[in-house]
Ligand SMILES: *[C@@H]1O[C@H](CO)[C@@H](O)[C@H](O)[C@H]1NC(C)=O
């Protein structure tokens with residue numbers, strides 16, 4: 001057996017660089033820009049004091065990214081992921097909901113942070129909100145053909161992360177499959193039970209404009225039939 005000559009230094013360096021590049025590609029997270037635009041507002045103050053401000057939020061976002069890629073969308077191959085290089089969060093004094101997400105920008109209402117008095121701790125509530133909104137940033141949008149389904153997938157993430165309030169829909173509830181939010185999240189959970197990784201596969205198909213036939217494609221049954229069987233399973237809750 002003949003030994004290879006020792007690798008010249010430049011070759012070694014090349015190998016190390018190549019390795020660190022692929023390592024980087026696998027674990028690279030986007031850049032997280034977090035700006036508290038309401039530092040003197042009651043909600044902005046809570047953001048700093050209760051939620052740990054910018055550094056804690058950046059860490060949370062990194063953790064959510066890993067959770068989305070590995071547990072929700074099952075995109076262990078970075079090539080499958082939606083290419084996003086920056087996610088921005090603004091804590092802002094605006095009325096009109098908890099948060100607004102547009103593209104890769106999430107605006108969180110300082111009023112909402114100040115006044116939240118629900119059943120979760122503010123930390124859990126904020127984490128839940130960030131899971132929902134970051135799902136919007138990283139999900140494939142299916143050409144925005146079915147917005148309630150996009151909301152359902154965002155709530156599916158908070159359900160999987162165990163970050164939902166007691167009032168979250170129980171399995172079998174609702175009037176139609178694309179009622180949105182928690183109702184649709186529970187239906188997707190049911191579909192996961194029929195086809196492993198159903199929701200991840202559906203998300204992948206939504207790189208293309210959404211069509212109801214995606215349900216038939218994945219399960220062999222039209223979505224209306226799935227919904228009937230789902231309702232029947234839970235006694236028409
Ligand atoms: C979010 O906040 C940023 C920064 O203040 C602002 O420029 C942007 O218009 C806001 N987006 C929405 C959708 O309100």
Ligand SMILES: *[C@@H]1O[C@H](CO)[C@@H](O)[C@H](O)[C@H]1NC(C)=O
Pocket residue numbers: 205217
């Ligand atoms: C399901 O969709 C994929 C593409 O998304 C397609 O290649 C395949 O033929 C479809 N299968 C059925 C049974 O419709």
Ligand SMILES: [Zn+2]
Pocket residue numbers: 132133136151154
């Ligand atoms: Zn949403």
